[in-house]
Amino acid sequence: MTFAEAIGTLAGKVRARKAEIATEEATKNALIMPFISSVLGYDVFDPSEVVPEFIADVGVKKGEKIDYAIMKNGEVQILIECKKVGEPLSLQHASQLFRYFAVTSARIAILTNGQVYQIYTDGDAPNRMDEKPFLVFDLLDVDRSLISEVQKLSKESFDLESVISAAEELKYIGLVKRALANEMKEPTDDWIRYFVARVYDGKATQRVVDQFRGLVSKATGQYVADQVNDRLKNALGEGVGRDEIATSRVEVVDVIPRDDVVAPEAPDPEIVTTEEELEGFNIVRAIAVADVAPHRVVYRDSKSYCAVLLDDNNRKPIIRLHLNGKSVKFVTTFEDGNKVGTRHDIETVVDIYQLAEQIRSTVRWYVDSVDNVAAE
Structure with a gap:
């Protein structure tokens, strides 16, 4: 070992x-x-x-x-x-x-x-x-x-x-x-003024600082998302394009009996995986890659949501992306084998990064469950 x-x-x-x-x-x-x-x-x-x-x-x-x-x-x-x-x-x-x-x-x-x-x-x-x-x-x-x-x-x-x-x-x-990490979670006024001084021509009054608070949080979140996606791209191989990363479906040898895996149905022409869903999937996989190999995290789209699964196994849901609503977007996480799931309303897919711990906890729970079964 x-x-x-x-x-x-x-x-x-x-x-x-x-x-x-x-x-x-x-x-x-x-x-x-x-x-x-x-x-x-x-x-x-x-x-x-x-x-x-x-x-x-x-x-x-x-x-x-x-x-x-x-x-x-x-x-x-x-x-x-x-x-x-x-x-x-x-x-x-x-x-x-x-x-x-x-x-x-x-x-x-x-x-x-x-x-x-x-x-x-x-x-x-x-x-x-x-x-x-x-x-x-x-x-x-x-x-x-x-x-x-x-x-x-x-x-x-x-x-x-x-x-x-x-x-x-x-x-x-x-x-x-x-x-x-603390500044990204709860940005202080000094942190916000640092950026205001570099992008805003006027005086950094408290009102301006308050207006920029959400902008700074969103910009830093999107920057981190871009960096993680670039890192994931490199991890999967130089020269692999964004669409190839998002849509790749690698065949894996499942770690549990094959009758526990439900094979996906033939593609439905009415199901269209959107750019937003692909970005959400890439974010989830970038988070999960800290605990499992990237190829083990795949997506399976449907009319109502896009599911992100471990080992392409619908008994191992990591998260479901409900991003096709015109006004309401949300995701569902499945901590510690909870098959009902917990709903989280989001404004943009970047908000998925706020659920990093829940996502990693779910992945680790599946991995540990398999390890425990193997030990028995």
């Missing part, structure tokens, strides 16, 4: 068990120990590698414990402080990490609730843990660009110098990305 596959397997476990875990101790046993052993590759039963309930007396704090210390050649390399899954991570609840960081040889500290891992070092001042993590890794929303950085902490690839040297850059890249 590759490092990325190990992360994917644990992510499926987090998704399936998260609601059942009620305590910090259960979080450690079910999620964090598997991360240390199955993902990072350390032997949790070998005290020369992993020390649970690690004690290092600090000043007047005698007998205080930290959840795990990962060792190498008798020296502490990584300190791990754990919280219950679902609990927000705050350094106010991890004072031990600060104290232990200063009195041990550790250069890496991890604060985690079993789903989100915040990773710290001492880039701002020697032997003093930074107040902000240089890397934030969420197992249920994996940033694939960070997988190689997490792998540097594994037993097989442990590379402290490389981690430290990349930490400052990763920290500020992460902060900028989160700031951009």
